[in-house]
Amino acid sequence: MATDSAGTRTEAGLEGIRDGIAQGRFPAHVFNDREIFDTEQRRVFSKAWCFLAHESEIPNRGDYVTRYIADNNLIVARAESGEIHASLNMCRHRGNMMCKSEMGNASHFRCSYHGWVYKNSGELVGVPYMKEGYGGRIDKRDWGLVKVRTDTYAGLVFGTLDPDAPTLEEYLGGFQFYLDLYLKQGSSGSEVHGPPDHWVTETDWKIAAENFSGDGYHTPVAHQFGFNLGYFASSGSTHSQGWAASIPGKGHGIGLGHTPGFPPFAGFPEELAEEMRSSLSPEQVEVFSQTRTAVGTVFPNLSFLMQPFSIVPGEAGVRFVTMRLYHPIGPGRTEMYSWCLVPKDASDEYKQEAYRAYTLAFAQAGTFEQDDLENWARVTRSAGSTMARNIEFPYVMGMDSTPDPDFPGPGHVVTPYVNDSNFRNLWSRWSEYMTGRV
């Protein structure tokens, strides 16, 4: 732990934050703080399973994308064997960047500095002047690209920098039940529609992660225009209905909004709804068929939202799914990635419709997205002030609510959907990492 000391003052502070969450309090400054950011890089992002890519972004041999874990740029490539490998995007000779593009296709990477050549799986295969220069002092097996441990779930590729991290399955801890709603639409699963929207914002990643872990409370106000112009299936008065589900001790959470009288699987094409009825478990069907909005976060920084949307007020419209990655690049500064997931099996027509709905509502120019980002940027700015260092926020909503015994899904599930329980679980997990307990 010597290299990972956060300083005595900060250690005490972090312990205090952890204690506060149990009592429903969380300090404002964590949302825009240099020390918190630095500690997060070492203690959260260097240890957790972090989302890298969706398999459908790299469908063919040689396809790659470049992504980050903390401040490490990684190449995520499908090797000639079909397996997916993640390697640090850094030449082992002097550290040049191997891939300078966001995506591409290559069986090998040749360094543009002195010409070392690696397979896309990371093995070093070519060293110029091997005999004349190195005279046997270099064993290629020792100098491959630095590998990052990966694992996948239903098309999601995750990586972790911690060799001792538990398995991905254990890490997800049952949250898969809910993720299937986004990832198993139809019997062949989901795919990305195209490359992600990508933008940089003056927002702390935690505000976004919290919002997507089930903030049904903000919707009637932040997205009031949607209710005002009639673009919402729910109304201001019914919007709070539904469930907040979280996986205790894991940090993952989802809000499941429910609108009374909404037909089962509304907004899905009929064939797709049929497929889901047979390919998902009866418990999943029971939960998903009555879900209007599902907004969830996989700890720490991967989020999803599924919602029906129609440009004709009052109609169920079409379901779309957005997948988010909040990549922290500084205190109060985040690189946003946003994908649209579509059911692989659906007709091209439905995929197009779903993508258009996503674009209009939740892409970076989306009518809903715009207002979220405006709010989050203001929260971030406020959180950076000197007075904010001594201010706490209440996380006490639904503190006394008891779990719904009849709910068929796993985790700690409370109703209504408007509730802070998912956030308490999220920040309690975060503080376990921040205090070095994980």
Added chain:
Amino acid sequence: MAATKPDRDTVLDATEFLYREARALDERRFRDWLDYLSDDVRYEVPLRVTREGQAEWEVSPTSRIFDDDKQTLTLRVERLETDFAWAEQPPSRTRHYVANVVVDPGERDDELRVSSNCLIYRSRGDSIEPNLYSAARTDTIRRVDGRLLLARRYAVLDQSVINGHNLSILL
């Protein structure tokens, strides 16, 4: 098609059309702006991705930041007219600089293909750091009953990672 090169008057008309249309946006006269659009307008801003020089595409053939028609553009304007379009409350100050206008014959006799560079300066609140958006626009401008209307806009941004917490403005 042996289309002839547009004459000077046509070039001037098309250029002035772009200036007036941009001014409607900058002055936030969004209803006036909708009137500059044909009923079948298509408004697209594709996603740009950083790729190798030899890559098949650099501007995504499938992903769009905007993919609008008259109905959805009207929805965006209706939204701005409510009191709850928080992203533009208070509104951004924008300035569209339209330059390098090149006017060519369009696919139809009543259409022109107009390309231009557009630099948009956007300032919000008391921030001293503006967002700058640089785009290459390819427009189709159509003559209808003696007026010019925008029938298609295809604007490609020059950044692959957009700097700005949202795109609540129009290009």
